[in-house]
Amino acid sequence: MGKEVIRLDNIRRDFKVGDEIVHALRGVSFTIEEGEFVTIMGTSGSGKSTLLNTLGCLDTPTSGEYYLDGVSVRTMGKNDRAVLRNRKIGFIFQNYNLLAKTTAIENVELPLLYNSSVGSKERRERAVEALKSVGLGDRLLHKSNQMSGGQMQRVAIARALVNNPAVVLADEATGNLDTRTSFEILVLFQRLHAEGRTIIFVTHNPEIAQYSSRNITLRDGQVTGDVHNDNILDAAEALAKLPVQND
Amino acid sequence: MIALKALSNNKLRGFLTMLGIIIGVGSVITMLAIGQGSKKSIQAEISEMGSNMIMIMPGSNRMGGVKMSSDDMQSLKIQDYESILEKAAYVQCVSPLVQSSSQAIYGANNTPTSAYGVNADYLEIRQYKISDGEMFTDQDIKTAAKVCIVGATVVSNLFTNGENPLGKTIRFGSIPFRIIGVLESKGYNSMGMDQDDMIIAPYTTVQKRILAITYIQEIVCSALSEEYTDQAIDEITDILRSNHKLKEDASDDFEIRSQEEMSSMMTSTSDLMTTLLAAVAAISLLVGGIGIMNIMYVSVTERTKEIGLRMSIGARGRDILLQFLIESMLLSITGGLIGVLFGIGAAYVVKFLANYPIAIQAWTVLLSFLVCTATGIFFGWYPAKKAANLDPIEAIRYE
Numbered sequence: 001m002g003k004e005v006i007r008l009d010n011i012r013r014d015f016k017v018g019d020e021i022v023h024a025l026r027g028v029s030f031t032i033e034e035g036e037f038v039t040i041m042g043t044s045g046s047g048k049s050t051l052l053n054t055l056g057c058l059d060t061p062t063s064g065e066y067y068l069d070g071v072s073v074r075t076m077g078k079n080d081r082a083v084l085r086n087r088k089i090g091f092i093f094q095n096y097n098l099l100a101k102t103t104a105i106e107n108v109e110l111p112l113l114y115n116s117s118v119g120s121k122e123r124r125e126r127a128v129e130a131l132k133s134v135g136l137g138d139r140l141l142h143k144s145n146q147m148s149g150g151q152m153q154r155v156a157i158a159r160a161l162v163n164n165p166a167v168v169l170a171d172e173a174t175g176n177l178d179t180r181t182s183f184e185i186l187v188l189f190q191r192l193h194a195e196g197r198t199i200i201f202v203t204h205n206p207e208i209a210q211y212s213s214r215n216i217t218l219r220d221g222q223v224t225g226d227v228h229n230d231n232i233l234d235a236a237e238a239l240a241k242l243p244v245q246n247d
Numbered sequence: 248m249i250a251l252k253a254l255s256n257n258k259l260r261g262f263l264t265m266l267g268i269i270i271g272v273g274s275v276i277t278m279l280a281i282g283q284g285s286k287k288s289i290q291a292e293i294s295e296m297g298s299n300m301i302m303i304m305p306g307s308n309r310m311g312g313v314k315m316s317s318d319d320m321q322s323l324k325i326q327d328y329e330s331i332l333e334k335a336a337y338v339q340c341v342s343p344l345v346q347s348s349s350q351a352i353y354g355a356n357n358t359p360t361s362a363y364g365v366n367a368d369y370l371e372i373r374q375y376k377i378s379d380g381e382m383f384t385d386q387d388i389k390t391a392a393k394v395c396i397v398g399a400t401v402v403s404n405l406f407t408n409g410e411n412p413l414g415k416t417i418r419f420g421s422i423p424f425r426i427i428g429v430l431e432s433k434g435y436n437s438m439g440m441d442q443d444d445m446i447i448a449p450y451t452t453v454q455k456r457i458l459a460i461t462y463i464q465e466i467v468c469s470a471l472s473e474e475y476t477d478q479a480i481d482e483i484t485d486i487l488r489s490n491h492k493l494k495e496d497a498s499d500d501f502e503i504r505s506q507e508e509m510s511s512m513m514t515s516t517s518d519l520m521t522t523l524l525a526a527v528a529a530i531s532l533l534v535g536g537i538g539i540m541n542i543m544y545v546s547v548t549e550r551t552k553e554i555g556l557r558m559s560i561g562a563r564g565r566d567i568l569l570q571f572l573i574e575s576m577l578l579s580i581t582g583g584l585i586g587v588l589f590g591i592g593a594a595y596v597v598k599f600l601a602n603y604p605i606a607i608q609a610w611t612v613l614l615s616f617l618v619c620t621a622t623g624i625f626f627g628w629y630p631a632k633k634a635a636n637l638d639p640i641e642a643i644r645y646e
């Protein structure tokens with residue numbers, strides 16, 4: 001198969017809460033290869049968020065090794081991790097996190113602003129391209145408060161793609177959307193998957209796992225299930241079957 | 248440009264924040280302009296009086312243990328004047344000065360005024376000009392002629408029905424004087440003295456005919472130019488000491504004052520005023536700075552989520568620091584610029600309404616501008632640092 005994008009080796013993460021030590025992750029190991037669409041499922045308290053923070057280089061494990069695209073993250077400093085996030089990771093959040101009163105294109109340009117090797121002309125071109133690829137080519141100059149939830153999430157996805165990351169990390173990316181829009185976003189994710197993107201989608205919605213290529217289940221800080229999905233459902237089909245709403 | 252964007256999203260707040268800086272910088276500039284203006288006008292008037300002028304007066308001295316008032320001293324003689332005239336190389340003009348105050352009378356009109364007994368050089372030293380008629384001659388001095396030059400105030404007080412004063416004879420006290428010239432008006436000096444309220448006559452005339460004295464009250468000279476004032480003073484001191492046969496350890500029995508000293512004496516008050524005004528204004532600048540800090544704090548807290556997002560997509564601590572620092576600098580610089588305009592405007596309003604002399608100097612504008620930029624950095628630093636040190640995980644979950 002393809003090359004290893006993510007490799008977790010017995011990751012542990014302890015938090016000190018008062019006098020007690022909380023073990024959020026108790027030895028998590030898995031590898032994710034290029035081009036996989038992985039859903040990470042787990043109830044709240046399962047260590048899902050901590051794992052996501054670790055994968056996103058926002059947090060470093062207490063012990064264990066994490067290699068992102070071949071680079072060991074554990075010993076990296078704050079600034080190095082920021083640069084790594086900038087180049088290798090695309091974040092998509094549940095509540096979009098777009099800048100208020102800011103146009104779609106400016107929102108998408110944001111990651112490139114922190115990459116001094118990208119000039120302003122290239123920045124704009126790449127932002128336009130990314131927005132076109134998520135189907136918002138006609139809404140480049142719309143401000144974030146003039147857009148629907150689905151559109152905002154598309155802008156967020158474009159923002160996550162603009163730096164051409166090694167991995168796209170989505171945190172409940174459909175959590176704030178209605179069913180129909182959720183499926184639209186899922187269609188988009190499946191298309192990105194088909195284009196060869198590596199996607200990690202953290203969710204507590206089991207339905208979404210059916211549309212991904214692999215599902216990792218987390219419970220009490222440990223991996224309790226890791227299943228490759230041989231029967232990936234097509235989100236576009238599901239979308240077509242949804243009753244049409246006339247409102 | 249991120250900073251600009253953030254500010255334009257909150258224009259009213261930005262403006263209110265800037266208001267502190269605007270008022271601060273504006274008042275610094277206005278206050279300094281007023282202070283400098285009054286100082287300048289004092290200096291201008293002093294130099295009108297002759298910036299290279301040197302005055303020699305009899306000094307207070309002890310006579311058998313009793314300290315004498317300088318008015319009672321008769322240490323200056325006509326010989327002193329002559330020696331200075333002969334020997335002093337750095338002195339351009341020199342004139343003795345004797346003065347008497349009395350009533351000047353012409354016909355039914357009379358006015359109190361002063362008669363200054365001088366020589367022809369006096370006009371040059373004090374920078375008076377004769378608008379009509381002519382100055383008396385050396386011959387007039389020799390003969391103690393009863394001729395005089397009158398100031399504009401005296402003319403207007405005595406010749407009320409517009410007569411030409413030239414050739415008329417007025418009485419000063421009991422002595423009749425024929426008017427041979429009229430002085431060009433100089434107006435009031437900075438101490439409020441009417442410089443036109445005077446009569447100029449040959450010093451011999453005032454000495455012998457009015458005062459009946461042999462000594463002279465004062466000697467006025469002018470140095471070759473302003474730079475030579477100190478050399479001229481040294482020279483005069485040497486001449487007078489040897490004339491007065493003062494021993495090595497004896498103190499001078501005369502006093503020399505240069506216009507320079509006078510001007511620094513007179514401007515020191517206005518300097519003090521300027522400093523006080525500027526200090527008050529600087530405090531308001533400080534308050535403005537604290538206003539910026541306050542708003543930046545609110546802004547950082549308000550935009551915690553945005554900071555978290557920026558960090559998670561790759562902004563380093565210093566990117567965030569810079570963003571907020573630029574924002575606060577932008578606030579203070581814009582405020583500073585508006586303040587400069589506002590201050591200059593206010594200074595002109597003061598000039599226009601109160602007819603106050605103002606002088607706006609480039610350095611005051613530059614200084615207050617630099618100070619307010621520094622204020623922006625100084626007061627922006629702490630909130631910006633706080634923003635930069637946020638934990639991205641917590642920041643992005645902040646509601």
